[in-house]
Amino acid sequence: MAEVxxxxxxxxxxxxxxxxxEEQIDELIKGFANLVNLIPQMKSFHWGKDVSAENLHQGxxxxxxxxxxxxxxxxxxxxHPSxxxxxxxxxxxxxxLLAVDYKPTIVNL
Known part of the structure; x- marks a missing residue:
């Protein structure tokens, strides 16, 4: 295994x-996405809604x-103030809310 x-x-x-x-949620998402333009340390932003078939989303x-x-x-x-x-x-x-930070690791098989 190798850390990226x-x-x-x-x-x-x-x-x-x-x-x-939903309109308020859309505005919150746009605001989150815009942080990429305001905070240089933030390199990318992605988001999505839960679509899991396992039903383990806990709400x-x-x-x-x-x-x-x-x-x-x-x-x-x-x-950062923004x-x-x-x-x-x-x-x-x-x-x-739940927040987690991690360093991705590649598994070499």
């Missing part, structure tokens, strides 16, 4: 509050994946 050098993934699972409309409905070059870059992103401002809106709109 220079890549750290930040995964956020979310379930939005029932009173948050989480949305997945957000961002890419950074280091654990330190995630810390800088987390402290992230802090956005996170306050995101957290206030969320019923459940």
């Amino acid at each position: 050098k220079g890549i750290v993934k930040h995964i956020v699972l979310a379930k939005f509050k029932d009173e948050i409309s 989480f409905t949305h997945v957000f994946e961002t890419t950074f070059e280091s654990v330190e870059a995630i810390a800088e992103y987390t402290a 992230h802090v401002e956005y996170a306050n809106l995101f957290v206030a709109s969320s019923d459940k």
